[in-house]
Amino acid sequence: MIFRGLFAALLLVWFAEVMEQTFVGFLPRGGVVIPAICVVVLWNLSAAGLFLGGGLLLLDWIARPTCFPAAPLLLPLLVTTFVVSAHSDLHLQRGGLRIPRPLLLPLLAVILLVAQSASGESMAAWSNPQNAVQESLSRLRPALLVLLPTSGVLALLLQLSEELGLRRTAAAGWRRS
């Protein structure tokens, strides 16, 4: 069972990487790989899934490095501090913030993409923050155009698989924690 899940996760992320490498001009970096990694992490929210997803994101950074591995650093922090400690089946609630569960994947993917885009600027470029932010935003726009629909479809599939009983509910994983 564990090996089947591991194989499926590796296959999903590998295929996402293949698509990004094949259609370099059409699929901006992170547009497909980041949502795929988020699926691996959010599938049943276990420590193994988190380690696997984070490890794959780190491998992606090693293969195609930016100035700083912001996304691989942010992923475990976000998941452990915000997602795992939420206590509702329907939504994630932290303080006054309330996010419906199906929006978790797109939101996490967008945050990771923003982090990756920001880490693409060199330290020297951040000496002029206005320019650096503009550069990052210009890179972010085409990537978001791919990432948002991809993560939306994957979030729907994740929800559907939960409804169909194909996976252990994330809520069960959260309740155990």
Next chain:
Amino acid sequence: MRALPDQSRKWLASAALIGLTIAAAGAEHLGAFSSVRPWLLDLCSPGRLMVLALSPFETVEAPQKITSEASLPNSVAASSGSGSSARELLLRQLLIENARLRRDLQRERQRSGPLLPGVESSEMESRPPLMDLRVIPARVLTRQDEFPEVLRELAIDAGRAQGLNRAELVVQGAGRVIDAGREQRVQAGDRVLDGLTVVGRIDRSARWISLVQPVTAEAFRARVQLLRISEGERYPGATGLLEGTGTRECRLTGLGPTDAVAVGDDVVAAGVEGLAGPPLYFGRVVKADFLAGGKWDVAVAPAVQLDDLESVQVLRWEWLKTGASR
């Protein structure tokens, strides 16, 4: 032994990941992953090749010989549409060009005599060439407009499977005519061999992927020659060493205090592998200061635009006489 609660395991996994990431960032800073990177990128190659084979998009072309005749159709074809009338026009132009070149060659032979002492021109013609230069087309897999500031290497989809070795030059097809002028009877509007712009050099190769060290990378070095402009004509000038600086400009070193350098001089390769090859263009001198110690401080702006690079070509010398290739 009691198992850890689930929450604790997640925190443990998270801490391990953060530690690994910080360690990886340090290792990357020291260049520890440079040998792993092509291998990692290569893991996706079987899938990429499969998707390319199934998709209707263009695939990698077969290697082709590079001679002035071979390059000519490329440059003309780009500007001449795809209809049959355009092809006929192109064919006619090529025939005229061919005839003109043959006539010029005959005149040159009559003027200068045999090329080698004791060897007749006809004998030279019948001998096979000792070396053959081929180009291997490749697509750039890492988009440079994403992170141009941190660019250290380009990944291309050609590797050991295509016979690539380390240090082979990588060029961009779209260049300019730089070593031909009125002296070579080139007139404005003539379609002649496109100059090839040097992108960099193969740094590491995996089976299907290679990493290219761009001309701007710190470790890049190449022997170059200046082309000086005088009265509208270009003449060969001093030779030196072009060094990447890790910024958008390169540095030209090895120039003597008596060498003449000026802003606007073109920088070309001083031969590939020590041999005269096709025209390889590096860039243009943008700064030339003569320092107090009798040394030149010369900055060169590379001609290649790494930001919008989609495809490149790898130059390969092949030793025909022995059958071995370098």
